[in-house]
Amino acid sequence: MDMASSGMFIPAQTLGTVLCCICGVRMEPNPANMCARCLRSRVDITEGLPRHAAMVHCPECSSWLQPPRSWIRADLESPTLLSLCLRRIHKPLSRLARLVHAEFIWTEPHSKRIRLKLRVQREALHGAILEQSHQVEFTVQDRLCDSCARAQASPDQWVAAVQLRQHVPHRRTFFFLEQLILRHGAAARAVRIKETSSGVDFFFGHRSHAMKFVDFISGVVPVRRRSDKQLVSQDTKSNTYNYKYTFSVEICPICREDLICLPPKVSNSLGNLGPLVICSKVSNSILLVDPETLRTAFLDADEYWRTPFGALLSSRRLVEFIVLDVKEKSPEVSVSGSRYCLARVEVARMSDFGQNDTTFDIKTHLGHLLKEGDIVLGYDLYAANSNDLEMDKYKGLELPYAILMKKSYEEKRQRRHGKQRKWKLKRMQMEVDDTARGRAVEEKKNNEYEEFLRELEENPVGMLDQMSIYKNKDHRPSETASMVSGDDDLPLDELIAKLELSDEEEEEDEEDMAE
Incomplete structure (x- = not known):
């Protein structure tokens, strides 16, 4: 039977209080029978905890020493630096108290001081748990790390070098690679970077750093690489050897907007693509597009270097055409983020416009961009003189009069x-x-x-x-x-x-x- 329904009175439960044995303040009972203020005045739970410590900092690369030899990069007031600071006082802290919270106290960046505010818990008198704040000040000591010390002593003192090369008459690929390297910090550990006439050389203080950089380059452009090493010194008594390592990385010479005549072997492996195709995009693979059928194919680095080939015409051979008429547009197709639309257009060379009546009726993959009166850049195959060996392997190959590549914005420019x-x-x-x-x-x-x-x-x-x-x-x-x-x-x-x-x-x- 429910006691509430029977009309019986149920008194509410209340928590009893006692008086503090020191100051007489009414409080909840605890094993010490003292209020928190009196406990703090008589018991210091932060006793024995460190109040000062030191951190070693490399001013060149902004890294911090994690004893005994590791160097870790961290910004001021970052979670990584907070973790490093707590490791410095971990042993006495874990032995004497329990850490509840930790945060930085702002200091001037040039003060060479780092301050932490900690909240710790510890058992006081007779099993009472007390929580208290505690400040630790770290003195920052500047010292060059091993890599920076070697670089300062001799800038030419490197362990591994990466020679990045591309055998083309322009540096468009290197400008693009430069931005990718900066975006991802791939060359942050490079001791020195040197620009040459045919590429860029990167010098590193450790072989592992160079290998990581080579892996990054291999992931963004199609390359082939080889490595070599040279003995610098040796100690036969301790059986130690010092080598200098060189990584030679050659970038595929095919660039975006190049016109390519595929070798018969490559064309067959890609499902009889082409043979005349254009390079639409270059990443860790090459995107090839047939401008007359909109068929596409990806060619990775291994497939390319198995049967390497060059460009029939590069972007330096682009000629201006004017669009006279646009006909027979097909639906748009999207491939790897790019849109294409097959159309038949009538164009004339800008050099012939107004001089003669020579026009060309051709197919193009830029139907979604072009309209009458537009200026477009393309390859003039009607007047081009090519001696490509791969083209001679196709008997009876009929070349189009022109292949359009991109719309021109010269007027706006x-x-x-x-x-x-x-x-x-x-x-x-x-x-x-x-x-x-x-x-x-x-x-x-x-x-x-x-x-x-x-x-x-x-x-x-x-x-x-x-x-x-x-x-x-x-x-x-x-x-x-x-x-x-x-x-x-x-x-x-x-x-x-x-x-x-x-x-x-x-x-x-x-x-x-x-x-």
Whole structure:
């Protein structure tokens, strides 16, 4: 029978209180019969805990020593640094108290002091648990780590070198790789970076760092690599040897927008693709597109180097055409983030426009972009003189009059001539080899870099999202400023909203451009 339904009174349960044996304050009972204030005044639970400690910091690479020999990179007030600090006082802390909470107390970055505020619990009198705050001050001692010490002693003292090469007459691939390396910090442990006439050399203090860098490059572009080592010194008594390692990495010479005539063996392995195809995208594999049928295929590094081939025509051979008519559009097709639409168009060379009546009726994969009156860049196969050996292997091959590659934005580019971009890219600090110096070489490199920036603006899809772009502080917006399609099509304000180059980085970039 329920006692509440029977009308019986049930008194509410209350927790009894007692008086503190010291100050007489009413409190909940505990084994010591003292309030928390009186307990703290008579018992210090932080007694024996360290109040001072030391941390060893490398000012060159911003890494911290984790005894006995490990160096770990960590920023100020980062979770990694907090973990390192707690390890320094772990033994006495775990033996005397229980850690509840830990946080940094702000100090000046140049003060060489790091302060931690800890909340610890410990048993006081007669089993009473008391919680109290405790501060620990770490003194920062500067000392170069082993890698930085070797670099400071002799900049040429390296253990492993990575020689990055690509046998093409331009540096477009290296400009793109530079941004990927900066985005992912792949060359952060490089002792020295040297630019040569045919590529870039990276020097590392450890063989493992070089191998990790080579693995990164292999994951973003199709390469083949080989390694070698040279004996520097040896100690026969202790059976120790010192080697210098060299990694030779050759990048595939096929670049985006190249026109390719596939060898018969490769064409057959890809399902009789082509044989005339264009390179639409280069990552760790090559995306090939047949512009007349929109058939596509991916060619990875192993397949390419098994039967290597070159480009029939490169982007330096592009010619301007004007679109006279667009006919017979087919539905759009999306491949690896790029859109294509097969169409038949009538075009004429800009050099012939108004001079003669020579026109070409051709198929193109750019039907979704073109309309009458547009200027488009393409390969003029009607007037091209090619001696490609792979093409001679196809008997009866009929070449199209032209193959269109991309829409031209020269008109918009001229309207924006002299105006600064509202974004900029960060550059790597590289030494320049004597063979790569010279006024003509520098002018050629600057022109190629400007073409690379224009390519980012005109074809941003799939490229800008792999880079870190920064605000240009010198940019002054104007109502009459006309940006090219990259700025109009992409929300650049969202991409660069939180990224700004520091003053030191801007000064370093200006010095590189001046050199």
